[in-house]
Amino acid sequence: MAVDDVEYEPVSVKAVLAEMKDTAELLIDLSYSAVLLGSDAVAEEVLELEERMDVLQLQARMSLLMAARNPEDAEALAPVLGVVGAAEKISDAAGDIAKVVLEDIGLPEAMRAALPEAVETIVRVGVDSESALAGRTLGETNLETETGVRVIAIRRAGDWLTNPDYTTTLDVGDVVLLRGTELGVAAVYEDLSGAEYEAPDAPDPTVEDLERAVDSVVLMKNMSELAVDLAYGSVLFDSDGIAEEVLELEAEVDALEDRFEAWILRAAADMEDPVRLRGLMHLASATEVISDAALEISEGVLRGLGAHPVIAEAVRESDEVIVRLQVADGSRLDGATLAEEMVKTETGMRVIAVRRAREPGTTRVGDWVVSPGPTTELHAGDVLVAKGTRDGSERLAGLAGVASTEP
Known part of the structure; x- marks a missing residue:
């Protein structure tokens, strides 16, 4: 495979970091x-996006090397290099996961049966010339508000647009990546392509001995993704508390991998063809790398180096924004659960962590609740960290009774 030459050129580190975050x-x-x-x-x-990430990380490193003129600069820019390296690790891990499919390394059907609950539906669809959406901007189509489906990336003339916004036009021939519920995705798929969406059949779990190993990998995936979200939140808000939660999640993923190895070895003894387990082992290993990368993103905060302003600006300008807001007294969220106010449905925002205003019966600030569920009840003074679109963040601010989502 040919590799394109990369030469130094003046680039905005902020823009490169934002694209690396979105791409990862x-x-x-x-x-x-x-x-x-x-x-x-x-x-x-x-694999094509992984190649793009290789170019981005080289551009970022060269620009950062040019910017360091003295020891103070080096200390300030060290966390930025950590974020660049972490995004590259995530990219490499994703490439390893893709090769499980391309090289037919082997994967038990039980894995594909377990993944639908852990992976929101993502569909790749081309824009047909007869589509009523062709030639319109995402703002004009109002897809996300009306269907709950989000365009997360567009491939156009061989290049990727990983940060489409309301001004982005859907052109004939674009390859669009959609994310959302299967029902919503099916409708948008038909609108764009003119063809009916056929959902893949999820096989039933047939390898009973692998159930615990598969469950471990799925849980590792969920925790690693959460760790990445929280890691970017920690550098955006320069928060020791959030960074420490990333550290805890990384340790839990390591423990899960240890348990996974035990279960996979036991399962292999009962399988007719244990070689088919190689793909599952690759998945576990790559997922653990993602959690390690999350820790690298937040390491500057953990070690007292703080967060360089360019990282925070890059996170703010990226595709999915991360916001922090405090629940106001008497707001719709005060005393309500996430499900009661339909936070995700009404806003499209995913609340990834809640910092309690206080512990019950005390005046001490409470601990972080990581990955809160629909039954999590909120109260005035609680601090939410949520991820989603800018429009969604403003709707969430309205529910919380605050005027702005700016950190």
Whole structure:
């Protein structure tokens, strides 16, 4: 495979970091979707994006080396290099996951049966010339508000647009990546392509001995993705508390991998063809690398180096924003659960962590609740960290009774 030459050119480090963040998160989604769908086409897209990430990280490193003029600069820029390296690790791990599909390394059907609950539906669709959406901007189509489906990336004339916004036009011939519920995705797929969406059949789990090993990998995936989200939140808000949660999650993923290894060895003894387990082992290993990368993103905060302003600005300008807001007294969220106010449905935002205003019966600030569920009840003074679109963040601010989502 030919590799293009890369030469130094003046680039905005902020813009490169924002694109690296968006690309890394897209790669996680696409790589697991390739496994779920058993799709060589989606896996190939992962490898092409991985090549793009290689170029981005070289551009970022060269620009940062040019910017360091003294020891103080080196100390300030060290966390930025950590973020660059971490995004590259996520990219490499996603490439390894894609190769499980492309090289037919072997994966038990039980894995594909377990993944649908852990992977939001992602579909790749071309824009047909007869589509009523062709030639319109995402703002004009109002897709996300009306269907809950989000365009997460567009491939156009061989290049990727990983940060489409309301001004982005859907052109005939574009390859669009959609994410959302299966029902919503099916409708948008038909609108764009003119063809009916056919959902892949999820096989029933047939390898009973692998159930615990498969469950471990799925849990590792969920925790690693959460760790990446929280890691970017920690540098955006320069928060020791959030960074420490990343550290805890990374340790839990390591423990899960240890348990996974025990279960996979036991299962191999009962399988007729244990070689088919190689793909599952690759998945576990790559997923653990993603959690390690999350820790690297937040390491500057953990070690007291703080967060360089360019990282925070890059996170703010990236595709999915991370916001922090405090629940106001008397707001719709005060005393309500996430499900009661339909936070995700009404806003499209995913609350990834809640910092309690206080512990019950005390005046001490409470601990972080990581990955809160629909039954999590909120109270005035609680601090939410959520991820989603800018429009969604403003709607969430309205529910919380605050005027702005700016950190």
